[in-house]
Amino acid sequence: MTPSTRILVVEDDPDALLVLRHHLDPRPDYEATYCSSAATAAEHLTRGRWDVLATDLHMPGMDGLQLAALARQRDARLPVLLITAHATVDAAVRAVKGAVTDFLTKPLQRDAVLQAIDSAVAHRRAQGRRVLAVGAHPDDVEIGAGATLAGHVRAGDHLTILTTSSGRRGGDAGLRAAEAQEAAARLGGTLVLGDLEDTAIPDRGPTIDLIEGVCADVQPDTIYVHSAHDLHQDHRAVHAATLVAARGVQRVLCYQSPSATIDFRPTMFVPVGTGMDAKLEAIAAFATQTSIRDYLEPDMLTATARYWGRFARTRFAEPFEVVRESQGVDRVAV
Numbered sequence: 001m002t003p004s005t006r007i008l009v010v011e012d013d014p015d016a017l018l019v020l021r022h023h024l025d026p027r028p029d030y031e032a033t034y035c036s037s038a039a040t041a042a043e044h045l046t047r048g049r050w051d052v053l054a055t056d057l058h059m060p061g062m063d064g065l066q067l068a069a070l071a072r073q074r075d076a077r078l079p080v081l082l083i084t085a086h087a088t089v090d091a092a093v094r095a096v097k098g099a100v101t102d103f104l105t106k107p108l109q110r111d112a113v114l115q116a117i118d119s120a121v122a123h124r125r126a127q128g129r130r131v132l133a134v135g136a137h138p139d140d141v142e143i144g145a146g147a148t149l150a151g152h153v154r155a156g157d158h159l160t161i162l163t164t165s166s167g168r169r170g171g172d173a174g175l176r177a178a179e180a181q182e183a184a185a186r187l188g189g190t191l192v193l194g195d196l197e198d199t200a201i202p203d204r205g206p207t208i209d210l211i212e213g214v215c216a217d218v219q220p221d222t223i224y225v226h227s228a229h230d231l232h233q234d235h236r237a238v239h240a241a242t243l244v245a246a247r248g249v250q251r252v253l254c255y256q257s258p259s260a261t262i263d264f265r266p267t268m269f270v271p272v273g274t275g276m277d278a279k280l281e282a283i284a285a286f287a288t289q290t291s292i293r294d295y296l297e298p299d300m301l302t303a304t305a306r307y308w309g310r311f312a313r314t315r316f317a318e319p320f321e322v323v324r325e326s327q328g329v330d331r332v333a334v
């Protein structure tokens, strides 16, 4: 279940764009989106998860380097392939080597393009943290750890969100699944949506199998999951199943849900600055829920983060119970 390689291609020359489509579209493991302007690409960058940005250098308005800088603000390790018109890239462009991963020169040869993409993706997958956030229902993960997760993405880590049920009891399952996809994309993560039964999620068997399967694919070094101190039986079940499935994972942290009890006792407080905006934007994707759940109201979410900020000596923070944090792993820097 390796997710496909999501490539954002930006090229204002229609002929070159056609050549790129011709090279990329036959690859079943690629999912390419094509734009003819940097402005359109900039919108895509803020709205989704990308594995590679391939952009032309010379474009009217924002050029390829400015676009690359914008992309790296959101995801510090996003591979950027710069498409240039000349076989010999001039010295000025070479000088910006640090700002891009590799160069693609026109005419764009199929093998060279595919090799550059594959090696950039492989290199990226070998870097950064692999973060898995597990929640019983759509919106659980975003409420508990949304700002921290956005911080991981900004630092170049890979984020996978596993939601074990589509939350049928809380509304139309299809709509809720689409909202969950959109929310994960807004945080810059990949969603895996399970189909366990809402309100009847077991704490063993299929739940452990589901989480173990995702762990085998993602190989996470950090997991965020529900706390055991929670009134909702599904949340407790997912917590218990995750501890079994994630027994080899270095860091396991538990987030606070609206149904957390007074016994939720965090010892880690992650300062979240701009991450709060990303969190609120992700939660706004749950449109069928935001109008009927007071715990999704932005002032509730903001006030909660403001309260926990006290413990991190900062304005906003998200609190976590630490189940496990192995030696030698850095603290989260958001």
Ligand SMILES: [Zn+2]
Binding pocket: 136, 137, 140, 232, 235
């Ligand atoms: Zn829930």
